Every structure is written in structure tokens, then in C-alpha cells.
Amino acid sequence: MQNRRTFLKQMTSAAAAYGMVSWPFETFAADEFVKITVLHTNDVHSHIDPFPENDPKYPGLGGVAYRHALINKIREQEKNVLLLDAGDIFQGTPYFNMFGGELEMKLMSRMQYDAGTIGNHDFDNGVEGLVKQMPHLNFPLLNTNYDVSKTLLNGKLQPYKIFEKEHVRIGVFGIGVDLNGLVDKKMWQGLVYNDPIESAAVTSHILKKKEKCDLIICLSHMGFKYPDQRPSDVVLAKQSLNIDLIIGGHSHTMIETPYEYFNRDGKSVWIAQVGWAGVRLGKIDFILRRKQENFDKCQYSKSVE
Amino acid sequence: MYRFPILLFLFFAITSCRTHYTLHHTKVSSVALDNIHEPMADTSDVNFMLPYKNQVDAIMEKIIGESETALEKNSPEGLLGNFATDACMQTLANQLKDEKIDFCFLNNGGLRTPMPKGKWKMGNVFELMPFENELVLVYVNGKAVIELCDFIAAKGGMPVSGISMEIKAGKAQNILIKNLPIESEKKYCILTSDFLANGGDKLTMLAAAEKKVPGIKVRDAILSYIESQTTIGKTISVKLEGRITNAK
Numbered sequence: 063m064q065n066r067r068t069f070l071k072q073m074t075s076a077a078a079a080y081g082m083v084s085w086p087f088e089t090f091a092a093d094e095f096v097k098i099t100v101l102h103t104n105d106v107h108s109h110i111d112p113f114p115e116n117d118p119k120y121p122g123l124g125g126v127a128y129r130h131a132l133i134n135k136i137r138e139q140e141k142n143v144l145l146l147d148a149g150d151i152f153q154g155t156p157y158f159n160m161f162g163g164e165l166e167m168k169l170m171s172r173m174q175y176d177a178g179t180i181g182n183h184d185f186d187n188g189v190e191g192l193v194k195q196m197p198h199l200n201f202p203l204l205n206t207n208y209d210v211s212k213t214l215l216n217g218k219l220q221p222y223k224i225f226e227k228e229h230v231r232i233g234v235f236g237i238g239v240d241l242n243g244l245v246d247k248k249m250w251q252g253l254v255y256n257d258p259i260e261s262a263a264v265t266s267h268i269l270k271k272k273e274k275c276d277l278i279i280c281l282s283h284m285g286f287k288y289p290d291q292r293p294s295d296v297v298l299a300k301q302s303l304n305i306d307l308i309i310g311g312h313s314h315t316m317i318e319t320p321y322e323y324f325n326r327d328g329k330s331v332w333i334a335q336v337g338w339a340g341v342r343l344g345k346i347d348f349i350l351r352r353k354q355e356n357f358d359k360c361q362y363s364k365s366v367e
Numbered sequence: 368m369y370r371f372p373i374l375l376f377l378f379f380a381i382t383s384c385r386t387h388y389t390l391h392h393t394k395v396s397s398v399a400l401d402n403i404h405e406p407m408a409d410t411s412d413v414n415f416m417l418p419y420k421n422q423v424d425a426i427m428e429k430i431i432g433e434s435e436t437a438l439e440k441n442s443p444e445g446l447l448g449n450f451a452t453d454a455c456m457q458t459l460a461n462q463l464k465d466e467k468i469d470f471c472f473l474n475n476g477g478l479r480t481p482m483p484k485g486k487w488k489m490g491n492v493f494e495l496m497p498f499e500n501e502l503v504l505v506y507v508n509g510k511a512v513i514e515l516c517d518f519i520a521a522k523g524g525m526p527v528s529g530i531s532m533e534i535k536a537g538k539a540q541n542i543l544i545k546n547l548p549i550e551s552e553k554k555y556c557i558l559t560s561d562f563l564a565n566g567g568d569k570l571t572m573l574a575a576a577e578k579k580v581p582g583i584k585v586r587d588a589i590l591s592y593i594e595s596q597t598t599i600g601k602t603i604s605v606k607l608e609g610r611i612t613n614a615k
Binding site for chain 2: 095096110111125126127128130131134153154155156157158159160161165168169172186187229230231242243244245246247248276277306330332346347348349350351352353
């Protein structure tokens with residue numbers, strides 16, 4: 063059992079180690095390097111208040127007001143911050159039963175999330191229940207493998223969104239889990255589930271080649287990995303070509319330090335996920351270097367195949 | 368595997384020369400949300416949430432019952448599963464006098480949190496059963512019940528009430544419904560959630576069966592049972608009875 067004090071101690075030592083190995087970024091010419099800080103959550107499941115002090119697993123942890131304070135602090139320190147969520151915003155506390163997700167979405171908007179994706183539990187009050195709360199969002203929900211054209215969600219989701227920070231183009235897209243067997247069919251009638259690995263390949267190709275993104279992030283609600291052949295973040299990472307980071311959800315996997323996998327070209331793909339209920343905020347820094355000559359980029363694109 | 372036509376690729380290779388930045392280095396970490404670690408909650412959020420929180424607390428803090436023991440889920444049989452299925456059976460038997468419900472089954476995945484020993488608050492029941500699932504009566508013959516029991520056995524047991532069985536090599540045997548052996552041509556009335564009745568948990572065999580939806584949520588049935596016990600001055604008392612066992 064872990065109390066708050068030992069948890070804090072571990073985190074402090076982790077922070078010390080982190081400081082020692084941190085990249086001496088500031089010593090480089092400012093325009094040569096750009097740092098992009100990605101903050102992420104997943105499966106917050108309506109956990110608006112922190113866990114009670116007598117919770118056996120997460121005593122006193124979590125809570126939106128604390129998360130917001132931490133996000134604000136990081137935003138003061140870092141220039142280029144993206145705040146992302148990998149789905150299952152809804153369901154898990156009476157806040158959802160009583161207000162249908164209104165408060166969750168209003169608070170995420172107050173925290174200025176940049177984008178999110180949809181999890182299976184976000185359909186717990188049906189497509190209608192999700193659509194009803196979406197006016198409380200000031201950021202897009204991204205999904206590229208659900209065909210929602212025959213549902214009330216038609217026109218209300220985006221496949222991807224591009225962010226530009228100091229001339230670095232960051233493409234973010236979302237993929238969802240197969241709802242079959244997870245959510246009562248009447249809750250998602252008309253929605254068509256397409257293969258997420260294939261949808262991710264198409265979308266990330268568009269982001270890389272057509273939209274000229276320098277960094278590509280997938281918000282996935284597929285789950286980290288499975289003993290069988292089901293699509294998962296690990297399957298996606300290995301089969302992908304253009305994705306740099308997969309922010310996962312669904313399996314409630316607590317990944318303290320994101321895992322590095324290698325794609326079909328042998329390039330790094332990071333997989334991150336931070337358990338559930340908002341007890342931890344994921345933070346990943348990408349340092350990008352400006353290419354001086356166009357030649358370099360041409361070489362690079364050739365290696366993409 | 369996904370492949371683009373070669374011509375299309377050539378076009379992309381030329382135009383992508385315009386990209387200016389390439390990934391150089393990655394730093395990964397995560398930050399715990401701990402109110403010692405991060406002492407200052409955003410007070411404007413706290414104020415913003417307060418009216419919602421007050422409404423939630425007014426309902427969820429109400430004491431509705433008391434249990435002699437803590438109830439947790441377990442396989443092949445668990446106290447929490449016995450409690451939830453008994454509660455649904457009892458409430459429906461009281462509210463639908465014309466129906467003879469033979470047995471009830473639910474899924475462990477739907478029971479979201481253990482119930483504590485001692486006083487129970489309304490909020491505990493919402494955490495146990497946050498979903499808005501409704502109860503459904505499903506009518507099938509004995510043969511289909513045997514198939515269902517094999518499904519339950521393959522899962523290593525599920526919460527049940529009114530039925531007992533042994534699991535041997537992932538199959539059900541010695542099935543008794545209200546202590547009577549199963550009759551393959553007899554019509555049985557099963558109580559379960561709409562989630563399971565409509566194919567949830569990959570349970571496909573009941574999807575096409577005859578059904579009745581009385582319009583009672585699983586959570587409301589459980590609440591109603593707890594309140595009825597409290598009204599007559601009883602505490603919740605649940606025991607393991609060998610409803611589902613692994614055959615020796």
C-alpha cells in the first residue's frame with residue numbers, strides 16, 4: 063500500500079533525476095531548436111474531486127482543481143504546451159449520473175485542453191447524450207475510424223487537428239475502440255467502426271505528406287496491448303510509419319515512463335498512458351531541430367518509402 | 368498493409384522538402400497529482416464546481432443501509448455478485464407479481480467497486496453501479512440455458528442468483544435452477560441487464576431471444592432492495608453458498 067508521503071518522496075527523487083539528465087536546451091541558439099511539451103490524461107471517468115484520504119490505492123490523489131493548478135504552472139514554464147486527452151471523459155462518479163458530463167466538459171474547457179478523443183464510456187448516455195454535452199467544449203474531439211455520418215455526431219467530430227508552435231507543425235488525430243460488446247448497441251446505432259490501424263495509417267500519411275507535419279500524435283482509446291491479435295497501441299506502433307507518439311487509454315495502464323517501440327522503418331514511436339481517474343498528468347517534451355538545408359528533408363522523405 | 372500508388376508518393380517526396388523541423392530528442396516523464404506535491408488547487412475551479420458538488424453531496428451522502436461485512440467481487444463466486452443478483456431478483460419479484468423469474472445473472476465487469484463494511488451511503492451504490500442499464504427478462508428454453516451456463520463457466524463464473532452449477536474444464540455441469548435439475552424443453556425466465564441481454568461481453572446467444580423490459584434500472588433495483596431491508600430494520604448480510612464452484 064502506498065501513502066501520499068512515500069508517493070511524494072518517489073516523485074521528488076524522480077524529479078531530481080530528471081533535472082540531472084535534462085537536455086541543456088538553453089545553450090543552443092533559440093531558433094535552431096524548438097521544444098514542444100505534450101501534457102496528457104486519459105480515462106478520467108468523471109473524477110472531479112480527489113480520491114478520499116482513506117482510499118487504499120490513490121489516497122488524496124487526483125482532482126481537477128489540482129490538475130489545473132499543475133497545468134498552469136507548466137504553462138508558465140514552457141512556451142509550447144499541448145494538452146490532450148485520450149477518452150473516457152464520462153462515467154464513474156455521481157457527477158456523471160446527475161449532470162450527464164456537463165461539469166466534466168466545462169472543466170476541461172476551463173483547463174484549455176487542445177484536443178481529445180472519444181472512449182467507449184463517452185457513449186454511456188448514447189450518441190445523443192454525448193452530442194448534448196458537446197456545446198460545453200471549446201476544443202475538438204478527434205476520431206478518424208468511426209463513421210458517424212448516419213448519427214447525430216455527423217459533422218461534430220474532426221479526424222485531426224493541426225497545431226503550429228514556433229513554426230513546428232503538430233498533427234493530432236484520434237482513433238477509437240470497437241464498441242461491439244463494450245457498449246449496448248442501441249447507444250451507438252448507425253455508427254460504423256472501421257479498422258483503426260488502417261485509418262491511422264491513412265490519416266498519419268495525410269498529416270505527414272499533405273499537411274507537412276513535423277510531429278504526429280495519435281490519441282488512441284484502443285488499449286495498451288492484448289494477449290490476442292486485437293488492435294492495440296503496441297500493434298499500431300509496430301505497424302505505423304509516421305506516428306511519433308501514441309497517447310493511449312481504455313486499458314487504464316499506468317505507464318510511469320513512456321515506452322519506446324519501433325515502427326516499420328525502425329523509427330521511434332513512444333507509447334504513453336497515465337492509468338485512470340486523473341491521478342497523474344503525463345508530460346513529454348519533444349525537442350525538434352530546424353533543418354538548415356532542404357536536401358536533408360528530401361533524404362528523410364525518401365526513407366519514408 | 369496500406370500502400371499508396373507510386374506516383375502519388377513521388378509527388379509527396381518532392382513537396383515535403385518544405386518541412387523545416389525534424390525530431391531531435393525526446394524527454395519523457397509524468398507528474399503525480401498530489402495535493403502535497405501541488406498544494407494550491409485552482410480556487411476559481413473550486414468555486415466553479417461548488418454548486419455542482421453541493422447538489423451531489425446532498426443526495427450521495429445520505430445513509431441508506433448497513434452491511435455486516437465488506438462485499439467484494441470474486442470468481443467463481445463472490446459476495447458482491449451474490450448481493451447484486453439477489454437484490455435484483457428480490458426487487459423484481461416484489462414489483463412484478465405476475466412473473467416467475469427463475470434466475471438472475473450479471474457480469475462482474477459491471478460491478479464497479481466493492482461495498483464497505485458498515486454504513487452505506489447513496490454514493491456507494493452509484494459507484495457500484497454507475498451505469499444506467501435496465502433489467503431485462505429473457506425467455507429461453509432449457510437447452511439455451513445450458514448454453515448460457517457454459518458461457519458462464521467459460522468466464523470462470525459470473526454473479527448469479529437462483530441457479531447453481533459446477534465448472535469442469537470450462538463447461539457447466541450439475542446445473543440446478545431453484546434446486547431442480549434443468550429441463551431442456553421447459554421455458555425459463557432469466558433476469559439480466561440489457562447490456563448482457565443485447566450481446567454485451569460477447570454474449571451473443573440471448574440477443575435474438577424473446578424479451579420483456581419492465582423499465583427498472585439495475586441500480587434502482589439494488590437501491591430498492593437496500594431500502595426495503597433498512598425499512599424492516601435489517602442489515603445487509605451476504606454469504607458464500609457455493610452457487611458456482613470448480614468441480615474437484
